[in-house]
Amino acid sequence: MDITMTEDDIDSPQAFYLSPEVWSMIGGFIRSRSTLLALISTCRTFCDLFTPFLRRKFTFELTAIPPSQWRRKPLPTGLHYTQELEVLLEGSGSMGNAFGEYSESWNSGYVSLVVRMLKEMTHLQSFRWIDSTCDDHYRPSLMLRNQELLQTLKQSATIKNVSILFSSQYLDDENEMDAFNCSIPLEGFENLTSLELYNFDGDPDSLAVEIANVLAECPGLKTLGLGFACKFESNAFPEVLIIGEEEYTLHFLEKVCVNYASTTRVSLALDTLRLGHGIFLSDSVMREFSKTHKYLFKLVKLETLKNFYLFNGLVKWDLDEHESMDVDWGQLEDCKSLQRLSVSRLEMDLVNWLTIGCGSVVEELIVTDHYSMYDDDLDYFEYLLPRLSMLFVREMTIARRSGDEAWSDTDSSVTDSSEAEITPETGTILEVESLLIPQIHLKPRTLSMAGTPSQAGLRSDSETPSEARNLYEELDRSVMTVLDRLDENGAQLTKLGLCLDFETQWVQFSSHLPNLRRLTHLRLDSKSHRGGQYPTKASSLWPGVEGSRDIAYHHGILIHSKCSSLKYIKIQEYAWEVAYQSFKSTVDDIPIERVALRPLDQDEVASIDLFALQSFCSESGLPATERPSTPISDEELNGQERFIEKINAAYKASGLHCELQDDLMED
Secondary structure (H helix, E strand, O other): OOOOOOHHHOOOOHHHOOOHHHHHHHHHHOOOHHHHHHHHOOOHHHHHHHHHHHOOEEEEEHHHOOHHHOOOOOOOOOHHHOOEEEEEEEOOHHHOEOOEOOOOOHHHHHHHHHHHHHHHOOOOOEEEEEEEOOOOOOHHHHHHHOHHHHHHHHOOOOOOEEEEEOOOOEOOHHHOHHHHHOOOOOEOEOOOOEEEEEEEOOOHHHHHHHHHHHHHOOOOOOEEEEEEOEEEEOOOOOOEEEEOOOOOOOOHHHHHHHHHHHHOOOOEOOOEEEEOOOOOOOOOOOOOOOOOOOOHHHHEOHHHOOEEEEOOOEEEEOOOOOEEOOOOHHHHOOOOOOOEEEEOOOOHHHHHHHHHOHHHHOOEEEEEEEEOOOOHHHHHHHHOOOOOOEEEEEEEOOOOOOHHHOOOOOOEEEOHHHHOOOOOOOOOHHHHHHHHOOOOOOOOOOEEEOOOHHHOOOOOOOOOHHHHHHHHHHOOHHHOOHHHOOHHHHOOOOEEEEEOOHHHHHHHHHOOHHHOOOOOEEEEEOOEOOOOOOOOHHHOOOOOOOOHHHHHHHHHHHHHHHOOOOOEEEEOOEEEEEEEEEEEOOOOOOEEEEEEEEEOOHHHHHOOHHHHEOOOOOEOOEOOEOOOOOOOOHHHHHHHHHHHHHHHHHHHOHHHHHHHHHHHHHO
């Protein structure tokens, strides 16, 4: 490689003399859009090298484009570099979008624009369609039956990944037949490596055959995701899936497996299998008539499966009471390489499979249902094996019970100084603050917890399991997190995502942080069913620090002072990489490293799987990647909080209900 520099090379600094292939490899690892823009603006050489990476993923909202521009809107430049295309359809029920009530006649115009883009994307590998229009008659879904669009997709020599999310996750009895619009003709797709179809609807028998046939044409498939549109009991949370008398989807997965096996004997060597609403992993219909009741192996080569996502939430049979979904975990008997498991809920049958079955090899567990602190199923977490390296759980806000309905406990108030436990690694909180972050000062504040850290579930070397269990049972549920339920309080975890109320749970949660010596990624979110600013002003430990971003940042620094192994921290919408700044002490000129948190941009957050997971499941009851959004200002969040406070006050002061209603209407 020639590294001599001539006058013609004045635009390219000498440090840039690496081969284009090496720079392309470097560009492939860059996830930050701002970093790519900075590199592109450096010089002409870098502009040529890194511009393709800026357009490798292109997302646009189709329904935001006015009708007048559908056929003549100039296309963005650089589309020939695009490898991933994401088409978004937004709306609001029967009101349609900003251009009026949705009209089926618009479909042809929208399709013409998408086809124009597809023809420019000569290197396109992934096509993703996300329909969030919530149109009562599912009219936008008919675009996916347009012959020109289908022909363009199916005849592409480069598209290997297809993902379709229809808008019909929750079926309505009134427009149930219209939901049949939520389907796409699959014949003609071939040699795909990923196929995901969520919220689809139609005749189950015909769909089972059609899906099996297209899978037979994709022998190299690595990812498969399926999910029916279903009916739900919407006044329950988590939502309860309703299974009608006909049970038409109960054995749909088995039908797909059997139909697939009738056309080919080679099972798909999948890496990832995602089974959403209506795709039940249930007992075989042949169980009572044959010793051979396994069917999943006919479709999937279970030995190669690494990631398994399953909706196993609550179900009910018409007017019956809801119950846990029955899952035949024996279908996964040969899953020897399973690393990640995502489920809706932990149930006893699942716990047994995770502890004594093939599930014992699972290292990463995602539980998507939002539990309340009084949900008895939370106790199943204490049976999880210590081999888990990643855990992601969700919780909801619920009023604290009193009397016999709640666990008895005695709350004690402690100040920050009594909270600041001394450890060999960190010293006291105040010592850490003075050494690492002298610009941040704790303010005096009274916090509530159930006992001291030693009483709050931390197990000493001499502590027996029964003693630890007693401490666990004595804890007030309002201060507990999943760490209090895990073996060794989750000391083995490297990645953790949970919901935390800083005002009531911080002391108890932070008491575990020094023991999480392997933890590298931490994600903290607000509990669902609450609004307003998060973290709240009341949770701030620092005088004058009242904005959510600043409070989150200060908590991030404090968290790292207790758990120095952390490399990435995310609190609600704010995410950082842990960095270090070197400086010399003004007193004795001794070099000191100070912790600083570098903000991550949206592309970097999306590249970290724990941070990218949605809090609510949108893909037929399965977790998806969170789409980037504009952060809501503290002013708006605080306005929401005040509104909620007024609502709560109305319930507590019945005599003021009428006056409050007038105030709310004025606001």
